[in-house]
Amino acid sequence: MTTLITKTVTKICLPLVILFSISLLLAGHNNPGGGFIGGVMFASVIALTYVAFGLDYIKSFFNPDWGNWFGFGLLLAALTAFSAIAFSHNFFRSAVEFVHLPFFGEIELVSAGLFDIGVYFVVIGGLLSIFKNVGDDE
Amino acid sequence: MISLSTHIPIILIATPILVAALMILLRKQPGIQKVLSVAVSFVMLILSVILLSQVWSGGIQAYEVGEWGKYGIILVADLLSSGMVVLTSFVSFLSLIYSLDYIERKSLSASYYPLFSLLVAGLNGSFLTGDIFNLFVFFELLLLSSCGLVIANEQGGVTKSSDKMEATFKYLVLNMLSSIVMLIAVSSLYATTGTLNMADISVKLSAMSAAGTLPWYVFAIALMFVVVFGNKAAIFPLHYWLPDVHPTAPSPISAMLSGVLIKVGAYGMLRVFFLIFIDTLDIFKPVIMYLALATIVVGAISAVAQTDVKRLLAYSSVSQIGYVFLGISFGSIYGITAALVYLANHAVAKSMLFLTSGGIIHHAGTRDMRKMGGMVDSAPLMSLLFLVGAMSIAGMPPLGGFIAKLSLFDAGIGEQYYFAIGIALFFAIFTLFYMFRAMLLMFWGEKRDVEKYGEYSHHGTSLLMTLPIVVLALTVVAFGIYAEPLIALANATAHQILDPQPYIDAVLMRVVR
Secondary structure, eight states: OOOHHHHHHHHHHHHHHHHHHHHHHHHTTTSSOOHHHHHHHHHHHHHHHHHHHOHHHHHHHOOOOHHHHHHHHHHHHHHHHHHHHHTTSOTTOOOEEEEEETTTEEEEEETHHHHHHHHHHHHHHHHHHHHHHHHOOO | OOOGGGGHHHHHHHHHHHHHHHHHHTTTOHHHHHHHHHHHHHHHHHHHHHHHHHHHHHOOEEEEETTOGGGSEEEEEOHHHHHHHHHHHHHHHHHHHHHHHHBOHHHIIIIIHHHHHHHHHHHHHHHHBOBHHHHHHHHHHHHHHHHHHHHOOBTTOOSOHHHHHHHHHHHHHHHHHHHHHHHHHHHHHHHHHSOOBHHHHHHHHHHHHHHTOOOTHHHHHHHHHHHHHHHHHTOGGGOTTHHHHHHHSOHHHHHHIIIIITHHHHHHIIIIIHHTOGGGHHHHHHHHHHHHHHHHHHHHHHHHTOOBHHHHHHHHHHHHHHHHHHHHHHOSHHHHHHHHHHHHHHHHHHHHHHHHHHHHHHHHSOSBGGGOOOHHHHOHHHHHHHHHHHHHHHTOTTSHHHHHHHHHHHHHHHTTOHHHHHHHHHHHHHHHHHHHHHHHHHHSSOOSOHHHHOOOOSOOOOHHHHHHHHHHHHHHHHHHHSOHHHHHHHHHHHHHHHOOHHHHHHHHSSOOO
16 A cells, blocks of 8 residues: 555645544534544544554654543543533523634634533544554554 | 533433543543542432432433424433433443452453443433433443453452453353344334334323234334343343353442442343333233243252352343343232342342452452452351342341342232242242352361361451442342332332323423423
8 A cells, every 4th residue: 555656645635634633623513514524524534644654653753642632532522511610500501602703703612612622522532543553453 | 500410311421421521531540530430429429319308209310412492302200210321320330440459450450440430321311211212322321331341350369361352252142232222123023103102102002002013023122122131131032142251340340240240131121122112012921921930940950050150140040030020021000119129139139249259359460259268257248148148139137138039929829820930939948059059168167188288378458348238138138028109109119110200290290302
């Protein structure tokens, strides 16, 4: 798989796909997209670089503990959901705020977005830790 | 500020998930993990008891998650679900304490605590949810987390890793199949009624039934639910995964699986059939009854021939869950009361037996009963505790199992199911036989073949391993000697199950935002 074509395509794809996954993450809630889809997309492009350049080569300079990403995401999602109780609402109740920004126009800020970011990290961490553990020879 | 007590149902589900996240991040600090998970488990036990007492005094509680009005997911705590949650919290708290010394250090700090927390979250969620698709989601959660836990290694490594993999594979494949069946059943139910809320489905189906327009495929859907819950509870034609999975899991996880997880099937049967499919029950009661009888027979006969102590206990679980389903299939108040009493007694006694067998295996270094013998001298406490558990499962008088079997048979005779009771009674004697056989093989006489198999190891059971077993043993004795509170609770629960109107009112008569 490590031909020159794959490597070049991967190099071009990597930033584009990551940016697109973030845009999917932010588009979520009311439009198609969301944390799960964005996370899968991010995980797939990292998996592509693992395949194209080899796990050991990538690990020599970029070796995060994906399990911790999973834990962090789950923590963020759970805390977001719990925070509604602190404001004497029911669990998972989302707060909505409309903000007017120059250039962007009206933006809807939803606390469910934080939950979505948590899901994003859970999906990335879960998929990539499985991928890395299965791909490792040890 | 609204008092925290109204939030207890969701706290019982969400706290384990939060703790699982913390445990993943704290993998490098085993000390903090240990203290935190035990403390949280204890708090959960207290909260679940508070929930039960609230439901007992104040009636059914409904909790709207996310305040989405009629489109949202509802959590419902009635006596059945809060009682099951108390049982789960009790067994999981004791199993967690036991596993601190029992599970190998490396697996303990790597993935054990987060998976255990997620398993508890899945169990509490499936008991408390009032939404049938949500029930499916929690089934998946508890299936996947229990798969991870089956692979965890115990100290000493009695079970081969390849055995664990084989068992997990069977467990995953069969349960995934049943998940697909459940998904089809849930979506067909949604296509029929246009709602996923169990109370709402119940109202719509009974309206259809009253108008005489109940579609024929509702019966097919009900049959699919029999398959799904039968698979979870390991009912006769679907029990093949259980005798592989429960013995290969480390003992505290076997205690969770046999004690609580197979009861999810019985819970689902009680909830779904007595709330949603009341009109199909006339057809399915005999089906459930004959499946239950077949389960009793197959489980008991298979248990007699086992030489592996945990495999024997697993087959015994198959046989005993048959008794629970027999009680459910009577469908009367007394029958369901007896089934619930049986369920609680079996949960406590069987998890205790699995924990005790963990201590025995730790001491003997093998699971094969033929290589043991004479253990009453070297591990007297374990043999006493095993005796208590075994006699309770067999139904001997001073212990909890006696009350359970007595009320079950009394209910059956009162309903004139003489044939069913005859079979159940005959195979109850089998239970006594295989339990005594295990006792004789392990504890009586001399250590067999000292030259060939060597002496017993000097691994005793530590205090942290003994304490949970002793607490469970005291509970077993208490259920036998002072059974009135349990029976009163089970009786009230049975009344609630057979009269679903308060449940429906509690869910549907809410102030909609």
